[in-house]
Amino acid sequence: MPSSPKTVGSVASPSLLDHPFSDVESDIVEFRLDGLLNQLPNVKNVLVKLKNSPVQTLITARCASEGGQSQLDSKQRSQLIMGLAPMANFVDIELANLADMQEAATYIQEMGCLLIASHHNFKKTPSTDQLQDIITRAIDSGAEIAKLAVYHESVADVFRCAELIQNNTNISISLMGMGPLAPSSRLLYAQLGSVLNYGYLGDQATAPGQWHASLLNQAIQNSPQF
Secondary structure: OOOOOEEEEEEOOHHHHHOOHHHOOOOEEEEEHHHOHHHHHHHHHHHHHHOOOOOEEEEEOOOHHHOOOOOOOHHHHHHHHHHHHHHOOEEEEEHHHOOOOHHHHHHHHHOOOEEEEEEEEOOOOOOHHHHHHHHHHHHHHOOOEEEEEEEOOOHHHHHHHHHHHHHOOOOEEEEEEEOOOHHHHHHHHHHHOOOEEEEEOOOOOOOOOOOEHHHHHHHHHOOOOO
16 A cells, blocks of 8 residues: 555557556556557556566556446456456555456455555545445445546635545545646645555656646655655
8 A cells, every 4th residue: 555645557559568667756656548549568568567666566457437448347347457466566446446347346356456446536526425425335345545527617626625635534526627627636635645646758748737747746755744
């Protein structure tokens, strides 16, 4: 489990698979399998190369309803994840789909991976009660990390999420805002203890308002933790 806030650099473009990730400016590299379906042998090769390096790896096969780039069903996504989990350090499965993908969730934890139960809302920031319910369900699922990516419309949304991090100690939380307030909120949440803080690698963001991973990494390293 990360003992301090870590930067995750997200890979969604096949053109990035030739990058020497050993010198990447992020602590963890995320491979978005839903956008790399034609490159799975190359993804496996990269994961094998990084297995014993200081750079950790994260895999996910995002469903279309939460921002995924493919229409794969839960069974297909489970098979993808289970095929690569032995080479990864973290696996992200949407909280809403964990029941359908329980076989994969159990398997990846048996392989020594940390399970991230994720929730994505590209339209708004849920209420305090709804956010807390998501955290509670993530705890009940047996995941090690609860990840919430939500769209911020106001400073009140940011305050609500900041309090969420500070008031929950029963599970590690990865929290990020999307939209115009995303850049400032993402750094704030890292300062407050968000364990995984996502940026993008290459030239294209994978979520609205996302930092480049190298810039986010520098900002986190140069910012005080509360």
